[in-house]
Amino acid sequence: MKTVHRVIMALLIISLLAGITWVMYSAGTYYLATIQERPRLAQHKLWKPGGVFGHGLGIIGGSGMIIMFIYSLRKRIRRFRRWGRLQTWLNYHIFLGIAGPILVTFHTAFKFGGLVSVSYWSMVAVALSGFIGRYIYTKIPRRVSGKELTLQEFEERDHEMKENLKREFNISGETMRLIDKITGAEKIQRRGLLGIFTILSLDMVDWFAQRKLFKQITTSTSIPESQLKAFRRLLKKRVKTARQIAFWKAAHDLFHYWHVIHKPFAYTMIIIMIIHVITAITFGYTWIL
Amino acid sequence: MNLLRYFIPFLFVLPLKGQFSPGELSKYHEDLEGTLNCIKCHELGKKELSDGCVICHSPLKNRIEAGTGFHKDKKSDCGGCHSDHNGRDFELVYWPKDISRFDHDETGYTLTGKHRSLKCNQCHTRELIKAPDIIAWAKDHSKFSVLDRTFLGLDRKCIACHVDVHRGEVSDDCSSCHNTDDWHLAAKQFDHTLAKFRLVGAHRTVTCEKCHKPHTAWKPAVPQLTGLVFDKCTGCHEDVHRGEVAGECQTCHDNSDWKRVRQTFDHTKSRYPLTGSHVTVACEKCHKPHTEWIPIVPQLTGLIYDNCTPCHRDVHKGSYGTTCERCHTTNDWKKDLKPFDHSQTKYPLLGKHTAVKCRECHTEDLNHLPSFTSCSACHADKHFGQFAGRQDVTVIAKHVIPCMVLNRQLLP
Numbered sequence: 232m233k234t235v236h237r238v239i240m241a242l243l244i245i246s247l248l249a250g251i252t253w254v255m256y257s258a259g260t261y262y263l264a265t266i267q268e269r270p271r272l273a274q275h276k277l278w279k280p281g282g283v284f285g286h287g288l289g290i291i292g293g294s295g296m297i298i299m300f301i302y303s304l305r306k307r308i309r310r311f312r313r314w315g316r317l318q319t320w321l322n323y324h325i326f327l328g329i330a331g332p333i334l335v336t337f338h339t340a341f342k343f344g345g346l347v348s349v350s351y352w353s354m355v356a357v358a359l360s361g362f363i364g365r366y367i368y369t370k371i372p373r374r375v376s377g378k379e380l381t382l383q384e385f386e387e388r389d390h391e392m393k394e395n396l397k398r399e400f401n402i403s404g405e406t407m408r409l410i411d412k413i414t415g416a417e418k419i420q421r422r423g424l425l426g427i428f429t430i431l432s433l434d435m436v437d438w439f440a441q442r443k444l445f446k447q448i449t450t451s452t453s454i455p456e457s458q459l460k461a462f463r464r465l466l467k468k469r470v471k472t473a474r475q476i477a478f479w480k481a482a483h484d485l486f487h488y489w490h491v492i493h494k495p496f497a498y499t500m501i502i503i504m505i506i507h508v509i510t511a512i513t514f515g516y517t518w519i520l
Numbered sequence: 521m522n523l524l525r526y527f528i529p530f531l532f533v534l535p536l537k538g539q540f541s542p543g544e545l546s547k548y549h550e551d552l553e554g555t556l557n558c559i560k561c562h563e564l565g566k567k568e569l570s571d572g573c574v575i576c577h578s579p580l581k582n583r584i585e586a587g588t589g590f591h592k593d594k595k596s597d598c599g600g601c602h603s604d605h606n607g608r609d610f611e612l613v614y615w616p617k618d619i620s621r622f623d624h625d626e627t628g629y630t631l632t633g634k635h636r637s638l639k640c641n642q643c644h645t646r647e648l649i650k651a652p653d654i655i656a657w658a659k660d661h662s663k664f665s666v667l668d669r670t671f672l673g674l675d676r677k678c679i680a681c682h683v684d685v686h687r688g689e690v691s692d693d694c695s696s697c698h699n700t701d702d703w704h705l706a707a708k709q710f711d712h713t714l715a716k717f718r719l720v721g722a723h724r725t726v727t728c729e730k731c732h733k734p735h736t737a738w739k740p741a742v743p744q745l746t747g748l749v750f751d752k753c754t755g756c757h758e759d760v761h762r763g764e765v766a767g768e769c770q771t772c773h774d775n776s777d778w779k780r781v782r783q784t785f786d787h788t789k790s791r792y793p794l795t796g797s798h799v800t801v802a803c804e805k806c807h808k809p810h811t812e813w814i815p816i817v818p819q820l821t822g823l824i825y826d827n828c829t830p831c832h833r834d835v836h837k838g839s840y841g842t843t844c845e846r847c848h849t850t851n852d853w854k855k856d857l858k859p860f861d862h863s864q865t866k867y868p869l870l871g872k873h874t875a876v877k878c879r880e881c882h883t884e885d886l887n888h889l890p891s892f893t894s895c896s897a898c899h900a901d902k903h904f905g906q907f908a909g910r911q912d913v914t915v916i917a918k919h920v921i922p923c924m925v926l927n928r929q930l931l932p
Contacts (some may be wrong), residue, residue, distance in 0.1 A: 266543070266606050266607055266610075267606055267607060267609070267610050269606070270603035270606055270610075270614070271614055275603070276600070280542065281567070342542075342543065344541070344542065344543050344544075345540060345541050345542060345543075346540055510540055513564055513565065514558070514562050514564060514565075514566075514567065515562075515563070515564070515565050515566045515567035515568075516567055517567075
């Protein structure tokens, strides 16, 4: 990720956090009030869904949800492939996928009903599935450019890492088996699509497991002090790669199924949102215009 | 199959009712629920609901158009105060502050005096609602007991809430006498110039009830405010003269002080016009009080004025009769005597007799008539009887002829 995008992303995140803080500070009591109490509060005029601020949040959040689709265009339409790195677009896509629902949630004032609630819950479904998708995405090995590696390429990389471990750090066959064991590759592969849960559980305890293995290996072998850091990095990479190879096919299948969920909800969200916007404008809700 | 998946989320849409509604309408607008009913309240392209609301809420429309009541200046954005789509049990009429602190000035009817301490429902009751449009509207919306909830429809007139204890005797503009600080205490600042009887002089300081006596037969026994006889003073005041004088009391009396009789009374219009010294005489010198009356007032009629003696002592003790004016005038009783015409008597004065003072002949009083048959009755006989019985030429030439000229009576 280029520095300029890092800066932009940092500013966006800071703006989002600042915005959330401001909204919670200004409208926290309003949102915590019951639906019946709200119209009696002074904040109602500003923070109701049709209020100046409430409506504004909806417009910004909704616009974000539409801008998100540029990522899909970049990904799918050949003409747009020249528009920057896909990975960068994905980062913005993810940011908007988080910021949009938060702002839209404030816009709803936590009142969900009618047709537009389908859009809202679809948006929630899209956002949540986005988190899952992002997780699955990380399980599919890629080049720096974001382009997927083939299984063969990836297995070659794994083999290379194994050789490096043996050659550079004198890792014996016994120790290599210990490393293979904490990768859980065999179990992941055996469970197929459900292997995602195995990966999830292993990822959750990975830090402890690797630390333990690292200590175990460093006490039984004579890796020089200066190379410990490099060994640890290689060990971590090897564990990740082994799991990715084991989950390679299942990951692709899962990602395919994930799209089945992610995309329809995204389209539902956007269609109903457009209906909602048209309805709102028809009834005169043109914000400050 | 691949395309069908895009319709899966829409399955969640089907069970939803009122898809475009942002929330359930209150129970009062329950009948308006439904997508096709939106435009019954909402005007397309216009966020505010004003027109949509007042189409149904016609009594409010009437008041807004007339510029009266709490809503007179609230022509738009009904939803700003009466937010709906907040659930069935949401009350659309809400008072931002404690209702007892509501600023009644905003209704155009300022609460003053004791009205300020009243509770809303002491006035705003269904029994006191008089406005026909509210009553009709309530009838059309009988489901919600409108008359028990509305704050509209009261009449501003006092008698709308208060019993007219004057029983229509006066106009219904109660505030011209009463104020809200103390209903029973009629305002002292009533402008009596508006009444048919204007208060002048001492009448200004008289308490109302001195004239406006209570209707004792009524409950409450309120003062009589109309029908008072005010064209004559005797309507209120006792005729202390007991009918002795007729005509307007004001002829003699002044409004500023009843007892102070006008000094400007024109006695010339009386049957006894004052002349001479009579003009400056105090009234009571002649008009003596009726001492047997209470209150004691001067006698104004029945005075005998055809001669002087009822008032003046007859110093002549009746010797000259009662026609004093023959000799006296009213200018000065003693000094301004009329000249006596002796020519009308049996003894006209001639010659030097005209210069003789009355008392030189009428030695005892003016009724004493000296004998004028002979000169010697008054004059001394300087001839010592020399000419007694003589009728000679000398005597005749010197005394008788002049005497005859003087006293024709002496002539044969």
